[in-house]
């Protein structure tokens with residue numbers, strides 16, 4: 001029965017590929033059956049940072065004096081108008097969830113092979129603002145977290161860290177008060193689940209680090225929780 005199901009599924013999959021071939025998110029060529037979202041050629045040319053084993057790397061420095069982290073890393077450099085920026089844009093605005101999962105998987109494999117970032121209890125994505133979730137229909141960080149979780153064989157908790165919806169408009173506030181606002185909009189639904197666990201918090205791009213800092217403030221209230229951070233990209 002199981003074998004029969006498997007055959008049916010792979011037949012459906014092959015048929016799906018025949019009817020709706022997949023294309024590389026970078027060069028738009030047809031993907032081979034063993035490629036996912038990005039062809040091997042484009043994958044080999046991604047601007048990888050390879051910083052998982054580098055203590056005091058550029059992502060960790062963003063949080064010095066602000067958030068006590070075990071470790072932090074990012075997968076790709078993001079120069080203006082480069083391939084990373086195009087991929088992140090596709091992930092956020094063009095429904096290309098597969099590219100988020102694929103890049104997440106590359107990040108997960110890289111962490112698995114490192115000494116410093118190979119052991120976590122849970123993967124938690126930065127939650128999207130509810131209004132954006134309503135418009136976009138998905139949280140791009142969920143896709144990244146799922147890719148990492150699959151590669152590392154660790155559970156992704158997609159709804160435990162949540163973002164509280166603002167009741168007042170932020171647009172007329174000053175910069176500092178807006179930042180203070182970001183710090184206070186996250187909360188943990190089930191803190192007991194995370195007690196004494198090592199959590200990997202996942203974001204798409206780390207720039208000022210304010211969003212991560214807001215999430216960390218909520219997560220680090222949990223007893224004994226250790227926190228690390230991983231992102232797809234940092235500006236070059």
Ligand SMILES: [Zn+2]
Nearest residue numbers: 024027039042
């Ligand atoms: Zn390609």
